[in-house]
Amino acid sequence: MASQQEHTVKAFDQDIGQLRGLISQMGGLAEAAIGHAMTALQRGDLELADRIRQDDRRIDAIEADVERTAVRIIALRAPLANDLREVVAALKIAAVVERIGDYAKNIAKRVPLIEGEHRIEPLSTVPAMAKIAAEMVHDALDAFAARDAAKAVEIVRRDRTLDDFYDSIFRTLVTYMVENPKTISQCAHLLFVAKNLERIGDHATNVAEMVHFAATGNQMTDREWGNQ
Amino acid sequence: MTDHAKITAEGVNVFYGAKQAIRNVSLHVRQDEVTAFIGPSGCGKSTFLRTLNRMNDTIAGARVEGDVRLDGEDIYARAMDVVQLRARVGMVFQKPNPFPKSIFENVAYGPRIHGLARSKAELAQIVERSLQRAGLWNEVKDRLSESGTALSGGQQQRLCIARAIAVDPEVILMDEPCSALDPIATARIEELISDLRGRYAIVIVTHNMQQAARVSQKTAFFHLGELVEYGDTSAMFTNPREERTKDYITGRYG
Ligand SMILES: Nc1ncnc2c1ncn2[C@@H]1O[C@H](COP(=O)(O)OP(=O)(O)OP(=O)(O)O)[C@@H](O)[C@H]1O
Numbered sequence: 164m165a166s167q168q169e170h171t172v173k174a175f176d177q178d179i180g181q182l183r184g185l186i187s188q189m190g191g192l193a194e195a196a197i198g199h200a201m202t203a204l205q206r207g208d209l210e211l212a213d214r215i216r217q218d219d220r221r222i223d224a225i226e227a228d229v230e231r232t233a234v235r236i237i238a239l240r241a242p243l244a245n246d247l248r249e250v251v252a253a254l255k256i257a258a259v260v261e262r263i264g265d266y267a268k269n270i271a272k273r274v275p276l277i278e279g280e281h282r283i284e285p286l287s288t289v290p291a292m293a294k295i296a297a298e299m300v301h302d303a304l305d306a307f308a309a310r311d312a313a314k315a316v317e318i319v320r321r322d323r324t325l326d327d328f329y330d331s332i333f334r335t336l337v338t339y340m341v342e343n344p345k346t347i348s349q350c351a352h353l354l355f356v357a358k359n360l361e362r363i364g365d366h367a368t369n370v371a372e373m374v375h376f377a378a379t380g381n382q383m384t385d386r387e388w389g390n391q
Numbered sequence: 392m393t394d395h396a397k398i399t400a401e402g403v404n405v406f407y408g409a410k411q412a413i414r415n416v417s418l419h420v421r422q423d424e425v426t427a428f429i430g431p432s433g434c435g436k437s438t439f440l441r442t443l444n445r446m447n448d449t450i451a452g453a454r455v456e457g458d459v460r461l462d463g464e465d466i467y468a469r470a471m472d473v474v475q476l477r478a479r480v481g482m483v484f485q486k487p488n489p490f491p492k493s494i495f496e497n498v499a500y501g502p503r504i505h506g507l508a509r510s511k512a513e514l515a516q517i518v519e520r521s522l523q524r525a526g527l528w529n530e531v532k533d534r535l536s537e538s539g540t541a542l543s544g545g546q547q548q549r550l551c552i553a554r555a556i557a558v559d560p561e562v563i564l565m566d567e568p569c570s571a572l573d574p575i576a577t578a579r580i581e582e583l584i585s586d587l588r589g590r591y592a593i594v595i596v597t598h599n600m601q602q603a604a605r606v607s608q609k610t611a612f613f614h615l616g617e618l619v620e621y622g623d624t625s626a627m628f629t630n631p632r633e634e635r636t637k638d639y640i641t642g643r644y645g
């Protein structure tokens with residue numbers, strides 16, 4: 164699948180290596196942001212919530228770096244075949260990871276809004292959902308680094324679990340709001356948090372699809388999606 | 392596949408003395424397409440290109456085996472008139488090679504020896520039309536009596552294309568036609584190739600991957616005398632089937 168052979172022009176390999184490094188750095192930050200957002204939410208940690216916003220600027224900066232590097236590679240090296248697919252995938256993945264960072268930031272923004280309220284019980288299932296979402300992000304970027312199409316397929320299938328989680332949290336929160344109207348504000352915020360996590364899963368799935376295309380040159384089939 | 396095939400080559404082998412330069416190559420050139428030949432130096436692109444209009448006949452020690460047909464007609468048949476064949480399948484070389492004669496004469500030479508013009512006026516018309524199609528007319532119309540060798544490299548190459556066009560060929564073979572040209576002159580030749588597409592079947596040998604990707608619809612990748620992969624250009628440059636093709640076009644060949 165992935166060509167292990169080096170380019171005749173060594174600088175080409177360095178450029179591609181730099182691009183991969185930036186993507187994995189970005190992915191690491193996004194994954195950490197999801198985890199931190201959960202911790203901040205559970206503990207009502209305003210300082211940590213604020214740090215997530217700072218870190219998001221770094222994600223944005225790296226995205227700009229990816230764009231510059233990819234544009235330079237295209238201009239100087241005119242990549243083809245798997246190289247071309249990888250550079251294009253890197254560009255798109257950077258944009259998606261940036262969005263994932265935004266979702267984490269959005270979760271962090273809700274920390275002060277529910278601060279001071281008595282924590283309701285459904286909050287305890289949200290971190291479990293966040294853990295799966297963060298793992299999907301982590302594994303999708305690992306799959307990119309390894310150009311591992313099989314792993315990409317496996318990630319796409321995991322998205323179902325996240326959707327199920329969301330449905331379950333949704334039902335629980337609605338029941339809670341009906342039973343105890345005082346929790347409506349907090350429940351509404353948690354609903355958005357769960358929705359953000361569900362979107363993060365969708366984006367990780369997107370990344371996995373791009374990884375599959377970059378690695379194989381083909382879109383995932385319905386069968387690989389597990390649609391039949 | 393045979394539907395629009397202008398040239399069909401089946402099981403072609405070429406030898407230079409005892410050395411085999413082309414090994415069992417089969418390939419069809421379609422009428423309405425530009426076909427690009429790519430591959431590392433010495434892989435046999437020029438050798439195979441020359442089998443398509445029997446230019447190898449002119450090389451001492453070269454021997455061609457196999458079946459090559461133009462519109463179904465065996466071009467290696469005894470009855471084939473080679474001069475006529477090379478008018479039908481014209482060739483443009485890597486280095487522009489105008490005759491040391493006037494621009495007009497360079498283009499008029501072919502139609503004259505093939506008796507394509509019945510009058511001076513008709514000959515002048517053919518010359519003008521050929522120079523027009525080669526995108527050179529506006530630059531030379533006021534200096535047709537000047538020597539062809541006084542033109543710039545890019546202009547000379549277009550003059551050679553005009554010369555090939557002048558005999559009303561069916562196929563044009565180009566062997567690295569842009570390798571001696573600057574980017575602007577190269578772009579003009581590429582533009583010309585797209586203009587000529589459809590009117591002539593075109594085969595171009597190039598070392599420039601981007602050029603192959605830009606101008607051709609089909610690409611053939613040769614390696615060590617073999618045809619490794621042949622297919623749609625867009626697929627070839629985004630997702631080649633063969634590992635050897637991929638390593639070559641991504642600059643990993645070594
Ligand atoms: N006239 C000749 N006599 C003997 N061997 C030849 C002759 N012409 C070519 N060859 C050999 O045949 C092989 C193919 O040569 P050819 O010129 O077709 O390669 P090519 O793909 O066009 O290379 P390049 O990209 O450098 O033009 C080479 O090994 C070359 O040395």
Ligand SMILES: [Mg+2]
Binds near residue numbers: 436437438566596
């Ligand atoms: Mg050659």
